[in-house]
Amino acid sequence: MSPHDSPSSVAPRKLLPALIHPWVWTMAWRDSRSQRRRLLVFALAVVSGLTALTAIRSLKETVETAVDSEAKSLLGADLHIRSRQQIASDKLAEVIRLSEDYAQETGISSMMGFPKANAGRLVQVRGIEGRFPFYGDVRTEPAGAWDQMLAGGGVVLEPALLDQFDLKIGDIVTLGSLELPILGVIVKPAPRSNRFNAFAPEACLSLERLEETGLTGTGSLGFRHLYLKNIDPVQVAAIREQFAQEGWKFETPEDRRDSIGKVLDNFQQFLGIISMTALILGAIGVAGAISAHLARRTKSIAVLRCLGCPAKAAYAVYLVQSVILCLLSSLAGGGLGMILHRAVLEIFKNDLPVAVSMTPPWGILIISVLIGFAVCLAFILLPLSQITIVSPSMALRGESSASIAQKGKGHWFKSLIVRLLAPGFLALMLIFLAVSNIPDTKRAFGIVAGLGVVMLLLWLISLAIINGARKIVQPSWPYLIRQGLSNLHRPLNQTTLFVFSLGLGAFLLLTVLLARHAILEKISLTGTQDMPDIYLVDVQKDQIDGVTTLLEKLKLPLLESAPILTMRITSVKGVPVRALKEKGNVPEWVLRREFRSSYRAGLNQTETIIAGQWPSGNLRGRDTVALSLEEEIAKDLSVGLGDIIDLDVQGLPLKAEITSIRRVDWSRFNLNFFMLFTPGILDDAPGFTIMTTRIPEGMTSGELQRLLVRDFPNVSAIDLTLILETVTSIMEQIAWVIQFVVGFTLLSGVAIIAGSLMNGRDQRIKESVLLRTLGGSSRQILSILLIEYAALGFFSGLAGSVLAMGAYVPMSLWIFETRPWGGFAYPVVITASATALSILAGLALSRGVCTHPPLEILRSQAST
């Protein structure tokens, strides 16, 4: 066949046929030869983001699946009822007759004595009766210890207690008035609902033995739990309805699954945002890479068009390259995400409350890969659309891409469609990405908008830097500085991509660091000199003098002493709680809550009266008592001065008239209450006293705890220092997880930086070679590069830092309520690190510029 015969498979003019034409694929492969390494570096940015996203989604899915299949064993029963009060025997009988089996538990916080170590400490005591848990298992060491404990043979403890006091199985502990042997240690605990166990280790004994200790009297801080097995869901609903006024809390396996689901949603929501940002950053990087790649290929495209290549076929060549790049990145990201998922499960499988499957969640993998692919593709469509307007005449003249747009009838319309379609698809993908990662749609849109604003600001900052460099640099400046800074605005500059990638990474990292700083500062603020750090809880009336004497003996100050009364609201302004619940105007927790209230004549240093008078308010009602209400609760209840609240104080009705509204600084650990009464009226009501003291610097609470266990076994000493240490430790762990995920964003940023440096490398090398040819020394050339990269890194880091600080000031004022000027060292460190990173990466990728012969470099650059 002659070349002039009409061939059957010429490069097609339509896009779809072009995409399957062999020549297009051959050209895509050939054309990528010199760029593969560079494109793959950019692809790493997407890989990094998608790895984090896949791992987070997979972890959530795996745990959620495990929770779904083991919801019953997480609760240990079919219905769990929790009450502050002892459940009356008639009500107990009424409930348990509806189930196949039941178990009871009383949970209290109490001091436990360790005679062997001559020490004591606060523990979370669980007194259990019955074969709880009904589902799942409890594991102890030795194996039979749990059954022995249920039979009343002694206690089983968390291993940490044995380690702390160097105890062995068989040693004796004291609890209240009882001495009990240690039967074993808990390897896998029984399901629990108490959140206090993070601050105090768990100790289990039979309910009967717990009652013998005398620690479970009226007014003590404790919960009563009732676990029911095999109860009909209809009966569950009936129980909820029938005992709605009892102040009980009900939980079914479904409730627990949902509450864990919410935690998992929050986990995915928060970490998902960061990993999503990493993915978006990666996609921006790939778009930048494709854009730079196409800028290099513009002449080749023009030549192809001269030689008869249809526009769509040329487009298809680069679309195929981009699609393959996106697909490979997404597959790699998904695969690495699965490896990370497996690794995390292997490390933490023993700490999870459910047995998780190690099988990868393939569905999540496929969806994540598709998401990564689609997002990546959405970002590259915009730069790719430029191909369609490359004119073949560019092969004749050295026109810039800005002047190569073809003119012709209807072309502007086509161009407009292309320009609108690509960003439209991009916006659609971003929204889809946010919605698929953030369960709350409103928040998802908020996040996308917030991220959009940050990116827009970074882009504006980059434009400002480019324009600033153009205007600020003066001819009178030293040549090296002038040359280095001018590279920020010259053609093929990397300023925008740098500010985007490094700036966004710095912004995210700094935001996390500052939030962590704010929380830790908030905690440390609470530990000032005049604040208590030991709470003595459950001091009975007849023990007040004795405990006071003990404190005096140990030369410890009695900072505060407050009687505690437990009460519930029965009506507000004459409207019963049930009616208020139905109306839904008042938060349910306020109406359900058992308020721990107190009475005293004056205010402490953390309280301020904002309305009315205290303690001498004038009462309008004759049968009422004066009540000072905390301002937020007053807002929730929509009450003001003179309004009446009816209360139930452990069975006794009490009519309270609001005579003052107080503002309370809850960040201080003083004894503060939502409801405060005047002394005299409630003095005889059942309750207990809380006292606070402060351990002087250099001393520990050990001696106080030991003496309390010996002389006042029912009194618990809560060491705030230990709690703060635990909170700090938890905070550090959370911060570590967040920083770990932010690390992926940084990896994306570093990949983009490396890629953009590689993109700009050709230009810089050409300039450097020219300078060397004209007599420039290696030192001068390196100085120019150093100044350029230092400026890029500095301005990017500064941009991210300024935005993060901008976000931190309102965050610290309104969310953390702490000083907004703290943590200023972080932006300095971040900006310095960004500068150092930029210089190191820049110089590393420019190596060889000064050592190779100029001609050799010029020739090698010509091939790219």
Added chain:
Amino acid sequence: MPILSDQNHRDTIASGSDTVNSPLLETHGLGRTYKTGDHELTVLSDVNLQVAAGESCAIIGPSGSGKTTLLGLCAGLDSPSSGWIRLGGQRLESLDEDRRAELRGRMVGFVFQSFQLIPTLTAIENVLIPLELRGLSGKTREAADLLAQVGLQNRLTHYPSQLSGGEQQRVALARAFIHKPAILFADEPTGNLDAATSEPIIKMLFDLNRENGTALVLVTHDPALARLAGRVISMRAGKIVSQGERHESA
């Protein structure tokens, strides 16, 4: 037998005396104006030109006289602001860009001043592109023979960056002739080469032109090179100021 001596490819070009009667390339009242902001710049106006099949003509003129613009318009790389162009019997302004690209792929060859080889392709891959674009695969032998004919038999798998300027232009020549075009447009083909390197390139250009019966439109500053063409067209300020008589080319 050299591949370029094969004469059975003239299916779109009339032969013998018909060539003169029906021009391969014809322009009438051709003009091109560029808009820059509020200003209009006319770089070409009222150009009438005819090029017969197999004919060679050189366009000369000072810089900015519109030579390259005329070449680009005649090759369908750009659209005229006024007038018309007929190439191979087809009016170019009635064709969309893809149709023009198809026509170029079928009938036109190019040689550029700056060679314009695709840097990511080897010499033989560059030469094969015009055939591959038309779906003609398996022509590696022909491409290799053509490269041998221009003296690059040992450079088939070299990338442009591994070739000298003269060698790159020889690859460009081979690429221009591989699909046996009816007309070859050459824009300053020796503009980037020294005299010693230029000489064999010029010889090859004219040899290939003659052997293939390809019409040649050559833009040059070089009067000596222009004299080798069958006709010399002089341009000044966007207009043709003289069109020499047709004569036997070198």
